[in-house]
Amino acid sequence: MPICTSCAAPTPYLYTVYHSAYNFRLEQCTSCRAFADPYVEHDALTLLLDLILLKRDVYRHLLYNRGLGARKLGRKSPPNDSGTPSDPAPLNHEQSARWWLIVKLGFALICIDAFIRWTHISSSHPGDRSQIATWNQAALEGFVRILAGCLFETAAFHAGVVLACYLVLKLLPSPARSAPVSGIREQFRFSHIPLTLFYSSLTKLFLLFCLSIWRPDAAANTQRDAGPLPPLHPSAAAFPHALVARALALLDEDTLDREWVVRNVLGGMAAGFGLRVVLDCHPVFTTMIILAGWLVKTAVANLVSGWVGMGLGGDDKAAGEMWLAYSIP
Template structure:
């Protein structure tokens, strides 16, 4: 099996980031040969033979190679699964932010609330999370456009959005607060890890200098925090 794609979705060498024609050749089931990058002469993507837990550990350690493997070689923009992955990731992203708002507000519901009141409360929280995330993504895209001189290409912007959303996977740790009682500091710790992960993902997907990516992500997260504080005052 050969990894053949056009330039917009071609796989990349996880070491130097260069485009490669294919990642491996499959001779028979379970018998593959990893291909080398023509530029750096190293194996283009050794993660192909790694267990998922190894990849996950390297993602948590913020290794650029692991992010290149995830964002370029596992997720192709023209694959049939791409739209489903993007849609489900967006929904999970908004839900987790809605839960974060509810957690910071001391719980969205009261046992004495009527069903109508509960529905109205959650509608406000979901709307707030949506507004918060739209502002955040707007800052990320504007930064990519004007600071990083991103060319106007809808596929490239979708690539940035997907990279930011997927690199926010550490938000899943918020679900542990449903099981164990946790202090509010957990939210801030998760936010710090998500910020650092977003910076690495933006650097990988835009192939830009780390300093610019730090500035864009920090500005976007500050805007999101301000919107979050404003929403908590309204709830």
């Protein structure tokens, strides 16, 4: 059964169709009186932008309401045709469709992640700068090794997160029988977890892809060769607070690793936000779940770093350490 994207209450219908697929009316939630799911009438670009912006309602729409909740005018349909637990056929079809979506979306995002890492490592490696503009056998081998490393690392991270989610849900007290059960808890399946992680990774991959196209390092090095920049403020040299000045120095181009910050800090926050939506629990538990997934991912990244570095050219150990430093928190 679909849920309301505003209050997460179960609702039998999201919209009513009148004689045509393009002539429909949004239904109101019986609990909060808002539209049950406004994203029904939004296009794919709007959904993608709201996913990148980490909107809570779009997660609920994609995870619980996608393809459900339609009611045709003049059709007397029982509540079971919306996919309630008493109707197993739609539930089985929904589960298989969700796993197929996880496979397709996961493969596409892993390929994008591998390309971003290959571009970053090749541009940073002394002997591989020419491989960015030329595809040869060495470049293809390096990309395939990075792709395999990303696949193992992603699988390990998802396995650690799913296991941690299972333990957390077992430890959390079950809701009282007298209290109404949340629609999220009622419709939750463990297949929602990897799908949520893939949706959450769109934010970091979008920013990492932008950084792989436009690298501030090149502009900074060009400006550094031209000469030192004047201070932004005339009184910068006489800044009284040395501690604040050192903290601001951490944001300098030579110190700050933008890719690492986006991948680990922003990526971890986005994954925690997605799990907060799908698990409907306290942020402390989602933080513990993300840390557990990071531990498993770090162990696997250490195991495959040497093998991945063998296909990157130059010093295999240095290339493996570069991939490892880019992969783990």
